Amino acid sequence: MATTLEPPTGEAAPPSAAPSQLGLERDAERAESRRGFLIGLPSLLYLVLFFAIPLGIVFVYSFGNRSRTGRTILGDWTLSSYERLFSSLVMQITGRSLGYAILTTVVCLLVGYPFAYYLATRPPKVRGILLVLVMIPFWSNLLVRTYAWRVILGSDGPLVQVLGAVGFTDVRLLFTPFATILGLIYGFLPFMILPLYASIERLDFSLVEAARDLYASGWEAFRRVTWPLSRPGVIAGSILVFIPSFGAYVIPEILGGSRTTMLGSYVVLQFLSARDQPFGAALSMAILAVMLASALLYFRSGAKDVG
Amino acid sequence: MKRMGRTRRWTAGAAVVALVLTACGGGEGDAASAADCELGATDGDLNLYNWADYMDPELLAQFEEEFGVEVTEDVYPSNEELFARVESGGAQYDVIVPSDYMVDIMIQEDLLMGLNFDAIPNVDNIADEFAAPPYDPDLEFSVPYQWGTTGLGVNLSVIGDVEPSWDLVFDPEVAGELGGRISLLDDPRETMGAALYWLGHDPNTTDEDELQEAADVISASRDWIAAFESNQYSDLLLGGETVVAQGYSGNFLDNFGDDEDYAYLIPEEGATIWTDNMAILADAAAPCTAHTFVNFILDAQNGAQLTNWTYYASPNEAAEEFIVDDVLDNPAIYPDDEVLDNLFFLEDTGDSERFYTDFFTQAKS
Known part of the structure; x- marks a missing residue:
C-alpha cells in the first residue's frame, strides 16, 4: 500500500522550503492516514467481499444468457434481460410494489411522527421506558412476528371474530393486499420512529416558544419551526421504510398468500423456479437503480428545504 | 484517504474479473x-x-x-x-x-x-x-x-365424501362453494399443471394458447383460492384456514398421521408423479x-x-x-394400477419454462 500513500505531484508542497517541519507534518499525516486505513480495513474487506464482489457478479450475470437447461452462459453478452424489464407484467408488479411501498411509508410517517413527538417530549425516565417498548419487537425475529399476524388475521382469528360480532360477517383479512400492507407497516414502523425521535429530541423547543411568543398559532409554529427542523428525521425514516418495503419478500409471501406478487417474490421466482439467473439479476439491478434514484431524489429535495 | 479510492476500486474490479473467469472455467463439465x-x-x-x-x-x-x-x-x-x-x-x-x-x-x-x-x-x-x-x-x-405424487389434501369433516377431482379447486360450482378455503402450490409447473390436467391438456405443453387457457382457469379461480402456498399448505389445512390444499403426498400423509378427518386424494383427471x-x-x-x-x-x-x-x-x-x-x-x-396409469412426469420444457413462470405470475395477481 505504501505507493498509494505518495502524495500526487500537483498537491505536494515544495519539499525544499522547510524540510524538517514539513517532513514531520507529512510523517504525522501519513501515520494518521495509515492508522485510519488499518482501522477501516476489516469493514473495508467485509464490504468488498460480501457486498462489492457479489454485486459485481450480479451485474455481470445480468448480461448473460439462459441456456436451454437453465444454466447461465457468460460471454455472448446481451441486453435481452433488460429489455424484458419493460414487459407489461414487470411494469404491473413494479407499479404494485411502488404503490405498496409509498402507502407504507406515508402511513408509517402519519403514525410515527406524533408518536416520536410524544416520545421526545416525555421526561427522560418515561422516555427510556417508551424507547425500550419501541425496540422490544426486535428481540424476536421478523419471520416469527409475521407468522403471528397470520394467526391474528386468520379466518378464525380474533380480528375476524370481533368484526363478525359487530356485524361484518364473511370478512377475509389474511392473504389480501390489506394484510400485506399491514404487515409492512408493522414490520417497518420502528425504522420510522427511531430517526424521527432522534431529530425531534435534538430540537430546541425554545424556538417553538419564541414562535408562540410572536403570535404564531400552534399549527403555524409546527409548520414553520418544528417540521422543518425535524426534516432530517423525516427523510431518514422515510428512506429506511421505503427501501425495504419496495423490495419486501418475506412479508408479502407470508401474509399476501402470493396473490399480490411484489418485486422481491418475482426475483426469487426467476432464481428458484424459472432458473433464469440473467433475468433475475437484471431485475435486481433495476430495483437497486430505483432505490438509489429515489434515495438521491429524496436527499436532494430534503437538503434544499433544510438549507 | 481519498487517494486510496482508486486502488480500492481496482482491487474489487480485479477480484470480480477473477471470479467471473473461474466461473466460466467451471462451466465446462468433465465428460461422463x-x-x-x-x-x-x-x-x-x-x-x-x-x-x-x-x-x-x-x-x-x-x-x-x-x-x-x-x-x-x-x-x-x-x-x-x-x-x-x-x-x-x-x-x-x-x-x-x-x-x-x-x-x-x-x-x-x-x-x-x-x-x-x-x-x-x-x-x-x-x-x-x-x-x-x-x-x-x-x-x-x-x-x-x-x-410420490402431487394431489389434493382435504378436510373430510368439512367437505364430506367427494370425488377425487381437480373440480375441488377449479369448478365454480364445487370450489366456489367452499368459502374461499383453498390453497394451491406457488409453483409455476405444478400449479399450471393442475389447470392443464383439469382442461385435459398435456401438463408439459409448450403451446402458448393452452398455457393461456390454463392461466385463465387459475385467474378465474382467484375468487375462491385463499393462497398460493408451497411451504405451509399442510399447516393451513390442519389449522382450519383451508379445507382443500394442493401439495405433495408424503408431506400430507406425514402430517395427517392417524387423523381420519383428513385424506390425500389423487385427482382422476390426471396428476403429477415424481x-x-x-x-x-x-x-x-x-x-x-x-x-x-x-x-x-x-x-x-x-x-x-x-x-x-x-x-x-x-x-x-x-x-x-x-x-x-x-x-x-x-x-x-x-395407488392402484388404474390411478398409476393416469400419472405424468413433469418434464423440463427448456425455453418454455419462462412462459410457465410468467403466465402463472400474471394469473395469480
Missing part, C-alpha cells in the same frame, strides 16, 4: 464416463447431498459399519439450489438425489457419471414402472430412490464408494427400511415384502 468399480469396493469416505428428512440415519450408520467408511450428509431445499451448487463445480459431493426433470438437465450438462451396473446388481430390484423413466430411459445415469433419484457426480472423489452406496440403498431390506422411515413409496419392488402394511396398503402412497 463409467467408473471401473468392483462390487462392494470403497475408495474413500462418502459425501451425500440429499433433501432434508429424506434418509434414515440408522441406514447411514449401518453403511458406515458394514463398509468402514464415513458418510457426511448435507441437505438442500430445492432442485434449483442443488443445480446451482453442483453446476459451478467444486462441490465435493459423491451421491446426489435430484428429481426427475433435474436428472434430465444434469445429464444434458454432463454433470453426472455413467453408472457401472456391475457394481450395482441390486438394480434388478427396481419395479418395471421405474426401469425406463422418460428423463433417463435406460437408467444410464440415475436410479430411482423414492417416489421421483427422486440417486446419481453420482461426474467429478465424485469416491466413485466406487458411491456405487457401493447406491447398491446398498437398492437392497430389498434397506429400501424397505427407508420407506418405513420416510413414508414415501419405494420404486424397489423386492423391498415391498418388508414394507409395513400401513404404508403398503395405503392407496395414497401406493
